[in-house]
Amino acid sequence: MAKKIKVLAIGELAGNQLSPGTRELLGGGRDLADSLGARVGIVLLSESAGKTGAEAIAYGADEVYQAEAAFLKNYQPEVYLQVLEKIVKKVGPEILLLAQTATGRDLAPRLACRLKTALAPDCVALAIDPDSGLLRMTRPVYGGRALAVLVCKTRPQMATVRFRALKSREPDPSRPGEIKPVTPELDQSKIKSKFIEKVVEEVKGVPLENARVVACGGRGMGGAEAYALLEELAQFWGGAVGATRPACDSGWVSSARQIGLTGKIVSPNLYLAVALSGSSQHMAGCGNSKMIVAINKDPEANIFSFANYGVVGDYRRILPPLIERLKQVRKGPKD
Amino acid sequence: MQVIVCLKQILDPEMPSGSFHLDPNRKRAVPPPGTPPVLSPFDENALEAALRLKDGQGAKVIAVSLGDKLARAVVKKPLSAGADELVLLEDPEWEDLDHFASARVLAAAIRKIGEFDLILTGRQAADWDAGLVGSALAEELGLGCVTLARKIEVVKDKVRVERVAPDGYEVVEALRPCVVTVDSELGELRQITMPGIFAAKKKPIQEWKPADLKLASPAPARCELVDLYLPKRETVCEIIGGESPEEAALKLADKLLEKCPA
């Protein structure tokens, strides 16, 4: 008999592909299933799945539960909950994983309630305890000041996972796997909320999540105009500009640029932290950067305990000569 | 219209990092001496949302707080800000509830309050940062739920919400009553005024115990906290100095060009 599906992921699509977070769930889920000697399943809900089922198998799934319907086009919690509750109960996994995305964070708590199980949200590490075989779920708490390890007593053991916490595998198009179509049913009388529209706020420039270099300004920037300096600085590497929450809340910068626990999570090669103090909630969004460089006028600022390099001083006196020098180098040596 | 806002008392999430300590035996953060607890900031955003509805179309706002050892100066703040009534659910039995058990107690209290059009709370409590209670409350009460609101309007029998999305926002309509969780983008709680504080003294406060809610003792936690620790950080910061800020800037430029060329 085939091994049981013990690890089940709930995937998300980005256009006609799996979202990056979904690929990570499959990579991480694969590791967990391998240490349990079990199989990995994934649920994909969409209007039209295209080739995403095959993609999921290439990234590590053994079985794909694929539900397609026009009513699954946009994420709507009560619609998705109805369909997912049925599928998850039928598969009966030991472990259920979602990505901590806009959808995952909205969906997972209510799904946990319906499955009468617990949920460890926003996990940064997952591992099977070798003695008990249970899932150890590690998540930051107190704004990232501490880490908590949780073990779930009910089934499934359910977690949402922070972006970049798990590693996706190289896709292998020759991996075997099975796509199982599921016919989704909907009881319209149980739907209490309705998606009306999505308003996309254009942010110009490189998307934060993909930028190799991020220049982030905090409350100490003092106003919207000062961010032009950060634009110039980031431009040298083709990078992106981010901001802390106070800078977004003050309206200096679009909230789509907020980095942190309640904003975006980035892990660039270089993170330039300018006039921001380095609060735990902010560092939750950038602490995994390869290199952090801080500019702050307060030598005691917390950011210096995260930074690899630091300059103590007023950014208004440091950024202009710094940018000037980088521009000179860009132009090449003078003749 | 009647709006219920659930607010949690927590350790100040913005306390200086030097003040943050853990009790390894109890697996809890130790309240730092001299730093009083606060209302979770997102719950304050939720209260602001309720007060804006009150200003705009008229509403009675009832604040609810659940826990043990609730500091009166903290949990009465909603009354000073403009809420009309306060319900305190305070008991040693309710000290360390998990998210699902908290939702169960809150749901029982809300049923006892009886009449409501909208239940608001913060997107997550700024201590455990889980973001479960609002959603679990909706499930307990069998209501719709919209998370991460940045704007809330009540239009006839519906609640129209703009919810924060990573690249903009979504507009969602839910039948009322429903639960809405609120994001900081909605805006900060208004300033407390002297007249507000005086007016609060006359506002009703109800204190309910487990017996008042006719609740059986709380269900065992579904999750066990097996470890709580401070993350280790090994980074040592090299400070780049100079005679003047300009000199430091040039040295930093050289370092950046060396470590991270364009």
Ligand SMILES: Cc1cc2nc3c(=O)[nH]c(=O)nc-3n(C[C@H](O)[C@H](O)[C@H](O)COP(=O)(O)OP(=O)(O)OC[C@H]3O[C@@H](n4cnc5c(N)ncnc54)[C@H](O)[C@@H]3O)c2cc1C
């Ligand atoms: C639940 C919760 C979630 C949160 N989520 C987030 C989040 O996602 N992202 C986020 O960023 N925050 C978040 N916060 C807020 C967080 O706690 C901090 O308040 C915030 O990060 C501080 O922003 P800041 O560093 O810009 O401001 P401050 O802490 O005020 O720091 C400003 C810094 O600028 C320096 N400075 C001032 N002037 C200059 C100058 N001219 N030159 C050089 N340096 C100067 C100062 O020395 C100071 O260190 C959250 C808070 C809570 C409670």
